[in-house]
Amino acid sequence: MSISFLNGDYMPLEEARISPLDRGFLFGDGIYEVIPYYKGKSVGLMPHIERMINGLAAIEIKCTKTADEWKELLDDLVARNESMGDNLGVYVHVSRGADVKRYHPYPEGVEPTVFCFCFNIKDPEPVDRTKVTQYSLVSTEDLRWQRCHIKSTALLGNVIHFQEGYSSGADEALLYNANGELTEGSSCNAFIVKDGIIATPIQDNQILPGITRRIILDSLKADGSLQVEERTITMDEVRDADEIWITSSSKEIAPVTKLDGKPVGDGSVGEIWEKAFAIYTASKYDF
Known part of the structure; x- marks a missing residue:
């Protein structure tokens, strides 16, 4: 109880x-x-x-x-x-x-x-790209309010977007703004990987300042073995990415292997995810 x-x-x-x-x-x-x-x-x-x-x-x-x-x-x-x-x-x-x-x-x-x-909540996922849970996403235009940096309990906009993904058989909805730029998921932040470089949208009013996002960025920068950027990311880049991750307190770093019904990269969990998740897992209790 x-x-x-x-x-x-x-x-x-x-x-x-x-x-x-x-x-x-x-x-x-x-x-x-x-x-x-x-x-x-x-x-x-x-x-x-x-x-x-x-x-x-x-x-x-x-x-x-x-x-x-x-x-x-x-x-x-x-x-x-x-x-x-x-x-x-x-x-x-x-x-x-x-x-x-x-x-x-x-x-x-x-x-x-x-x-x-x-x-x-479930046990943490294993640091093993052959065993970790894989996620499927759909993409849709972000129609929420313009103060997404505030973690408000008024979540109807997020709920509607999440339902879009759920109704289509996906695990989440990945959102983009009117300029075709990645914002975040309906209940998570988002990262992409291309040619070994990790990128995530810059922190502004369009995205929540995710704590898991912050721990990932801080731990990766402290480790120094992987390159990570905060910048504007277009949806063309997202669709051409080698890896996509969604991150939250409940999901930690979740690898995405399908977007809009198409495989992400080669359709398997990437090596960069495994390296980044190992670094995050080793340091997450320090925050």
Whole structure:
């Protein structure tokens, strides 16, 4: 049974309740994070917390918890849920809170709703390109809002794009802007590899500042054995890539072997993925 946290109290997940006037429910007015823990060890915990605090500030939700207080809360929640298994994801959700009416402007004097719970996640993938799970994608124009750098709970645009991929039998949707430039996936960041060089779109308002993306870039640059670039990437480059990866806290670095029904590169998981994933795996608990 999952133990959740809601506004200062721990309780079984099925007993957690919020007001129907909560602005997270009415407007998607909130910020969230998903943080993986493997055998009690977190990946990117403080960067996740920092991103959440920045997101709350960006939409002017006044939550007074410090980074250290968040860390203490989430570590404690994982410890309370240790009976669920070794590998847990923690979902953290902070909405603006419940007002007495439905009204668009930010209300005054409303306490944020803080909700967290644990769920099971799978074991990390093996660092072996013959055994790792392979992904299939479809590409589609990015029709979401222009503030994708904020990890908002208002995810309908992402959900619609993800459903496009799901309905067509793919695992994800890969998105591009009106200029035909790669942005990201509906629930992940994206990388390509060509002639041994790794590239990912530059960080701007079109993409989420992914924590896994950040760990990959930092660990690869620190290692120095693989060349990595942050730059504009056209969809022509994507379709001509030797390798495509999608990255997130739940997927880590997932190799894509099919895009729009066609093989990526030679249709198998690439050697650069295996090298990069080994570097990431060796350092992911350092963040």
